[in-house]
Amino acid sequence: MNSKKKFAVILAGSGVYDGSEIHEATLALYAISKNGGEYQIFAPNIDQHHVVNHLTGEEMAETRNVLVEAARIARGNIKDLKEFKAGDFDAILFPGGFGVAKNLCSLAFDGADCNVDSGIENVLREMHKAAKPIAALCIAPALIAKVISNVEVTIGQDAGTAEAITQMGAIHVNTNHGEIVFDKENKIVTTPCYMLDATIAQIGEGAEKVVKTIMALSI
Template sequence: MLASCGPALCAALRRAAPGGLASFHSSARRPRAARVAVVLSGCGVYDGTEIHEASAILVHLSRGGAEVQMYAPDVPQMHVVDHSKGQPAEAESRNVLVESARIARGKIASLAKLTTADHDAVIFPGGFGAAKNFLCCISPVLAAKVLSGAEVTVGHEEEEGGKWPYAGTAGAIKELGGKHCVKEVTEAHVDTKNKVVTTPAFMCETELHNIFDGIGAMVKNVLKLTGK
């Protein structure tokens, strides 16, 4: 899971790299915690961020000792979906930042304030909001779009009887010049050259704990890449 939000952030992602250790004036020098930005796209899988994915990311970042700041674009949602019906609610309109604040428990800032100087890594949870409210495609595809030749995973490349319902996404990655790497839902793929880590998450129809474990593998590798 990884995405972007317009030209400014795309450019930032191209030049992003882990920051150095800060100097501490104390009797003993301690390593600084990794500073991670989590970018949300609303609240709810069909028109915003997939809530289970966001929660799993935050749990694993907390367990890894990371300092987390959440962001979301301060823009109207593409549309609002009634999640009980899976259909657009034509008469409703909502703000992406306001909806994302539900997940962040209010501790969230406008995406316009995100700068690479303040963070060692950025994570984009999945959900259709990453496609509808950010740019034009789901997270790993956008990584391939932003970073030429990036290696990412959305799981398997065949539907396998419905287990991988979005397997066709691998083709879109290849069309953009990216490399798709087949992975199981509990695994993550690390592109060490571009410093991109992806995991299938809800691209797979499976038990929730498997998705949670895959996200854990992703977060662990993200923190490892920061060197903190």
Template sequence: MQSVLSKFLRFAPNYTNRLVHTGSAAMSAKVAVVLSGCGVYDGSEVHEASACLVHLSRAGADVTMFAPDIDQMHTIDHTKGEEMKPNRNVLCESARIARGNITALSQLKSSDFDAVVFPGGFGAAKNLSNWAAENVNCTVNADVEKVIKSFHTESKPIGLTCIAPVLVAKCLPGVEVTVGHAAEEGGKWPYAGTAGAIEQCGAKHVPKEVTEVHVDLKSKVVTTPAYMCNAELHEVFDGIGKFITAVLKMAK
């Protein structure tokens, strides 16, 4: 007799990754969410990704998740903050958040969606780009760059949280973004140096609090600091709620 677990695993791949709240009037918004792994130090920040998905679901958005089918820069033991072996695949790790249903980023077509969202986490700086190693001299993953530029060309909103705004800073010259504050302020903003680095890339940094968002109306780019701030979880969640509201407001 099959165990409950084996039955679940047998049918799990058939679960949909489209998070739709059928009672919402905003149901028509189709949003692509791009993940970068699973775990703050080497992938997507799980609380940020989950907050994005919760707020998208509550708003009635039709969500499909994507991730690049590549190896991670490295894999981190999150109990120690140390590198561990073997390395892992970004798409496979992202599937943990997507509950098994996720598509390779190379298959994402901007023409099929009204908006795209990039949750933060070091995966954005390690797997979606090599910002963590090269900083302002980094390169962005080719599929990520293609997605950002195609959504921009089609004048569709691009949302990014936490460290992920560095991706548009590299891809869209002159874009306005926020990663919070430009000074550490006693440890409240531990990654404050990112603001200055973004300016070096030719983008404009706009200071915001963790519960605030910045909307670049010209580029249709929405950003919020999230865990760039040493903040409480509910503050990050609330900021991402405003962020998703702003993204959907600009979506079709």
């Protein structure tokens, strides 16, 4: 195992309903560090689609910035996605959360016809072109399905989301707690996390399997 593999981790804000899922993000970072890797966190410098009160589930009448909110999870150690360079990293990882489907793309509103943020699209294409591993948790595999053709991914077992991924031209594989789908040809590793009714322990298990699979690759 190469202890120096460096991951770029891309966040979509802070909080499951309008940003990145905090458990998924934190446990992914933990898995990278625990297994001898390093990481740098990035987020796009854009406004969130909206702000949700996580206590009531209601929309709030204010505007927040994805990069500023994601900095909460990163403890301030975060960079604008515009600074990302594929040559600096061995792999890239996207935690889930509704912010992926609202801020990084429009999946939550447009389904299979969604648009992906141009910065996110560029990053995915750069890493894929460089034949470097791409990891995605929860709903984030939909980003890969939209940008990269004919990939094999999982979001768990949700029929509607799986159908949207199929319409995008990807292959969806049903999975259960802690399971991964590894598209070896494209070096893409995905796991369902909170797309299933999961415990935090199951989130950690899935995140660690994703990271260990990438760490075992020759990059």
